Amino acid sequence: MMKLDGAISPENTLFVLLCFEGPDVYSTAGGLGTRVTELSEALASQGYTTHLIFIGDPYKPAVETRLDGRLILKRWSQWVSKYYPNGVYDGEEQKLYDYNESVPYHIFTDIVRPAVAEGKTVVVLGEDWHTSEVMCLTSDLLHWFGVRDKVLMLWNLNSLMSLNRVNWGRLNFVTTLCTVSKYMKHKMWNLGVNPLVVPNGIPSRHLNPVDPKDVERLRTIAHRGDPNRLFLFKIGRFDPDKRWIMAMEAVARLKESGHPVTLFVRGGIEPHGADVFRHAYHRGLHIQDVVAHRPTLSQCLDAIEQAGPADIYNLRFFLPEEFVRTTYAAADATLANSGHEPFGLVALEVMAAQGIAVTGSTGEDYAVSFENAIVTETDDPDELVGYLLYLNRHPEEKERMRVAGQYTAKQFVWDHVIENMIGKLEFLARKQNITLVNSGVIDVISDAPVRASMAREAGQAKGVEHSSVM
Incomplete structure (x- = not known):
């Protein structure tokens, strides 16, 4: 006897995440890899069987299970990646x-077919433009085999890159479009589509207290004997959208007005970095490079302390998470003042560590100026200069904002974000007339001869053979 309750649960639903990036060092190029890694882990931690299909390290296992088998990592296209060792x-x-040729058959044959036979619903979530075509092809294949109505398909947009390569009419027809902020929703209106908003999230570990002794030591290093010296931090790619020049100019104007600043900088390898440091140099700011090799938190502090006096410390090494969170907490402000930010994950991480985040006015839906952020x-x-001087004159406001910011961050841990997503999935399931059951078998999918027939007709038989997961 099956019990119908209309609620999505780990007993009746499993997830398939499609993304180019993933948890491997080889597979991570930016925030997208972090997003899918943490989202997949959070889903599996809540009990959902979760498949993450990504372009993985060619020398790691093709299939790896974690979290008691609930998280299944599938490193795709490894045979191709062996010819391209420089990352995803x-x-x-x-x-x-x-990816486009082989993933759809794997999803149908190895995931959807057995899941539907067990009475389970499958949620397929594609990330960014690389997965737009594979989502369409998967939908077509599932429709051919008569199981498209058993599967919820969502496609999420995290950035505005390569949108000219997306067939919006087709993608909007076969999937439910999503994005990470109201700002991005409004951007997508210009493309003639209206996505659902499911925000990004942070892992709950980001809310763990930072060691106050490390915070105090870092502040002492940054102040260089002057307790009135402002301590600022900026981390991110060297991209004009991040408004690095604005930050450097603000630091120069503060120094000229008698308010010295210590600015920690961690950028990338992008060419815009040369423009940033050139501007700082011509504005009379003293820049000191700091190098280290995979340091611990303590080694990071030692390297900076030994670097000598400077206005700007260019941290040219991998920053461990513990050091980053300590810096967020210790700094008077972290400058995440982007001119274009789909969501603003850095600022949310700053708030989680009880830091002061300075954001732009784009995708940071959670930020309320002078309440939980600037x-x-x-x-x-001069806008930056004015706000920073205001905070310096009102330390009680600064402390209040630190507390309010962390309270905001608690609302965006992945567990809460997944609750948001589940609510939207249940709405979509009702719209699609999907029956959610607690137990029982409700359907059996036709056998391999039909699949073979489809493969011949579509001319895709070869695509089945070069699937990366063996």
Whole structure:
């Protein structure tokens, strides 16, 4: 006897996440890899069987299970990646072709078919433009075999890159479009689509207290004997959208007005970095490079302390999470003042560590200026200068904002975000007339001869053979 309750649960639903990036060092190029890694782990921790299909390290196992078998990592296109050792986007087009050709058959044969036979619903979530075509092809294949109505398909947009390569009419027809903020929703209106908003999240560990002794030591190092010296931090890619020049100019103007600053900088390898440091140098700011090799928190502090006096410390080494969170907590402010930010994950991480985040006015839906963060509305460096001096004159406001910011961050841990997503999935399941059951077998999918027939007709038989997961 089956009990119908209309609620999505780990007993009746499993997830398939499709993304180019993933948890391997080889597979991570930015925030997207962090997002899918943490989302998949959070889903599995809540009890959902979760498959993450990504372009993985070619020398790691093709299939790896974690969290008692609930999280299944599937490293795709490894045979292609062996020819392209420089990360996930090396050989991008070749990997994309292989991914599109082979993933749909794997999803139907090895995931959807047995799941539906057990009376379970499958949720397929694709991330960013690389998965737009594979989502369409998967939908077509599932429709051919008569199981498309058993599967919820969502496609999520995290950035505005390569949107000219997306067939919006087709994708909007076969999936439910999603994005990570109201700002991005409004951007997508210009494309003639209206996505659902499911925000990004942070792991609950980011709420763990930072050691106050490390915070105090870092502040002492940054102040260099002057307790009135402002301590600022900025981390991110060297991209004009991040408004690095605005930050450097603000630091220069603060120094000129008699308010010295220590700024910790961690950028990337992008060419814009040369423009950033050139501007700082011409504005009379003293820049000191700091190097280290995979340091611990204590070694990070030692390296900076030994670097000598400077206005700007260019941290040219991998920053361990413990050091980053300590810096968020110790700094007077972290400058996440982007002119374009789909969500603003850095600022949320700052707030989780009880830091002061300075954001832009784009995707940071959670930020309320002078309540839980500082929100800049222009690219004028004087706006930054004015807000930072205000905080310096009102330390009680600064402390209140630190507490309010962490309270906000608690609302965006992945467990809460998943609750948001489940609510939307249940709405979509009702719209699609999917029956959610607690137990029991409700259908059996036709056998391999039908699949073979489809493969011949579509000319895709070869695509089945070069699936990366063996």
